[in-house]
Amino acid sequence: MNLIDTHTHLFAEQFNEDRDDIIKSALEAGVSKMLLPNIDLDSIEAMHQLEKDYPENCIAMMGLHPCSVTENWESELEVIKSHLFSRKYIAVGEIGMDLYWDKTSLPFQQKAFAQQIEWAKELGIPIVIHVRDAFDEAFEIVDELNDDSLRGVFHCFTGNIDQANHILNYGGFKLGLGGVLTFKNSGLDKTISDIGMKHLILETDSPYLAPHPNRGKRNETSFITYVASKLAEVKGVSIENVAEITSQNAIELFNL
Secondary structure, X not given: OOEEEOOEOOOOHHHOOOHHHHHHHHHHOOEEEEEEOOOOHHHHHHHHHHHHHOOOOEEEOEOOOHHHXXXXXXXXXXXXXXXXXXXOOOOEEEEEEEOOOOOOOHHHHHHHHHHHHHHHHHHOOOEEEEEEOOHHHHHHHXXXXXXXXXXXXXXXXXXXXXXXXXXXXXXXXXXXXXXHHHOOOOOHHHHOOOOOHHHEEEOOOEOOOOOOOOOOOOOOHHHHHXXXXXXXXXXXXOHHHHHHHHXXXXXXXXXX
């Protein structure tokens, strides 16, 4: 079984004590690739080091997370750009919109999101979108900038069926499914029940959002098997079938 964790922050400090063991567990669980979305300027070095330590398994993206977009976003994006255009990354990410903590940063987030989308189009690589309490705001920007050259994933998708269809109507986007799919009352299983498997990829967002039965604990990449198992249950297929299809989707999207 070959699984791909399309979104994991294995470079985060939460793994400083046992990172190698966590990666070993993931490999033993059948996870062949672990895609690393950047967060801010402080995470770049650790992310690059992890990629260097595990060149066959860990692959970096480059972007500025919306929660890290503040008044000095322009100078920070200059650093992000210098990295993006100096070497190959599989995606521009993690970017997007987040109005959960702070709505006052909305104008900055809008500009940073749009700018990073434009870079992805210029480089011909996908975008990895984070959305929390901001689907309408995110859609407004993607609606405007979407064209045949834009593709990507709305990571950790937790929206409703109308939002899912809005995303899929763009043409080049997938839905990233993580631990929330396993939560008893999330309703996500019903939302995606009629969505074709060709539109779905798997992720953990570790160390966050651990799936049942580990909810509330530190998430890790090997726990993606719980997400795959739940998706297999929802779709009425084998976990091997889920692994095969979602991994092929990820390979095509990220050009792995």
